[in-house]
Amino acid sequence: MHFQLTDDQRALKAGVRALLAGRFGREALRAAADRPGVLDRALWRELGEAGFFALRLPEAEGGVGLGLPEAVLAFEEAGRALLPGPLVATHLAAGEVAGAATGETVVTAASGGLVEWLTEADVVRGDATGAVPLVSVDPLTPLHRLPRSPEASPDVFPDASAGVSPGISAGVLPGVSPGGSAGVSPSTSAGALPGGSAGVSPGASADDEPDPVAVLLTAAEQLGGAARTCELAVEYARTRKQFGQPIGAFQAVKHLCAQSLVRVETARAAVYAAAVTVDPLDIAAARLLADDAALRGARDCLQVHGGMGFTWEAETHLFLKRAWVRTQRMSSNTYSDELLAADLLSGVG
């Protein structure tokens, strides 16, 4: 058992971090936050060239040919950098939607009642009929709300009271399939969506059972965000002085930082393990822990920053807002809770 990262995996992670630091550093982040709703197409193509979207596509199909663990490491770094854009949807579309793998096509998906980056996307997967824009709490993620479809309610777990439903029993997914099975409509262009109400693809509804890989990659982003807010809190606690000493010398502050790290490390173990096993239950657990680490990490980071934390100037609020956005992607947390609860009554696991 060598659960630790291999040298190649470490190098990949460092490489993605360096790329993002160079191309989407602090200045770029602030500039993007002040220019809401505009996706940096050039950056998107650079990510494509670097193999970010084609990471799991077989080499024979022009991809990088790596696995889910590597994708998770890359998405962790993206989360750490607060990289904007429908990263997960485009990554999952590589090999299925022309141009997605190379970053020439921006793909978004209708999920969890919302669509991110609808007007900037070239392709929408899932049914975005009747989507209306909302004023996104996250300046780096424009959002559209989907009308509620009567037959699909993602939060209701299929007959949880009866124990385990056969459709969602534990076990390993049959291979890591890139992308879900939702209908793809390469013809649906952003231009066709004035006001977000026009052309949509037929096919599966976004409220179908969530694609576990999409859930996991989102969890990886949350992990990255959580790790970064822990670092930001610690950096600030070391340098900011009150009562003649760094605030990090005060236990109340120290304990906020320590708890933040404990949440990050626990979530990290869960997310990495899920990337290896691709077990839906491991993924559900990873998601719950990563969401928690990201949300509470950002809040505690804000608290450690004091009044500074409440300013637009400090980056913390951007992490918190993005964490909120990600918790709404795909199914709700309740879905994951119920999945894990049902597992307790099953014979396996």
Next chain:
Amino acid sequence: MDLSYTPEEEEFRARLREWLDKVLPTLPPKPSPADWPARRAYDLGWQRMLYDAGYAGLHWPVDAGGRGATPTQHLIFLEETENAGAPYVGANFVGLLHAGPTIAAEGTPEQRARWLPPVLRGEEVWCQGFSEPDAGSDLASLRTRAWRDGDDYVVSGSKIWTSHAEVADWCELLVRTDPDAPKHKGITWLAMPMDAPGITVRPLRTLAGSNEFAEVFLDEVRVPVAGRVGAENDGWRVTMVTLSFERGTAFVGEVVACRRVLRELAREARRNGRWDDTPLRCRLGRLNAEFRALWRLTQWNVSEAEQTGGVPGTGGSVFKLRYSHARQELYDAAAEVLGADCLDLDRPWVLDRLSSLSYTIAAGTSQIQQNIVAERILGLPKGR
């Protein structure tokens, strides 16, 4: 990132399982938690069986009589014994997990030969005499005094919260040998025989009603200088060695046990109808996520230890913090499943709920662990 086991590791697991299947049905019933002498005998009997089968001191170095197993093999051992419902280390805890490894790492050849085999063979029980009435979290301020008199140290003072003191043969004892030195510098680590004249053990009743720990009064107790591990006044460093073992793998089997309890809870909830309560069901689901993650964190820490040559890392404090709270949440959820029955001490989990209250205190409180994480891992400045 790889969670698969090697063929050798799988074979080790298979042989262990086979052996457990064979021997566990032959064990006598577990004695009552209140009967310490019976528990001592039971725990030592189990240790003897492990010894005879070649599983004693699995993680100890070979030259200390152990099996020199890799951290992963040790993990498999703890996982399988717990899954099979084998006895817990119990009274052997301090000997196997603290004192033994400390003597193996810091002791002289004579000391190793004297103390290690009886621990492995299940012949002697150790207890830990660190805490004092006025030195708990601030362990280094301990005041129990020892002064040289010929070939002996003469020890006076008192210890508290000493688990298993009533039935122990030896005590890993911290004493102050230089009262004038800074507090960390004047401490010495001694092996004290518990039958020496001048020792009085006064059992303390725990909130669970049992006599799990005791107060130990020391009145001019003579401890041979030969029982000193490490140099005089170098006991704090030796103690840090001891504590790193304590926080290393001590809780692995318990995580496995908690996962089993959680499944039992779910079945009980279905039986008594509480399962239909959505918030409660989600709470159990959330605990499933928690304990799955804790198991992954264990695997992460163990595979890290494997890379660093078996030394338990600082990850132990991260784990201990998270685990001790999760365990309390588990038994609080159990109480919710039980409803009014959670007030009945005869019901399963009720006693466990009480015991779980010690987890955030014993082996360093959560507050102290958070200080350790903040200062030693995150590098925040030391405060007052």
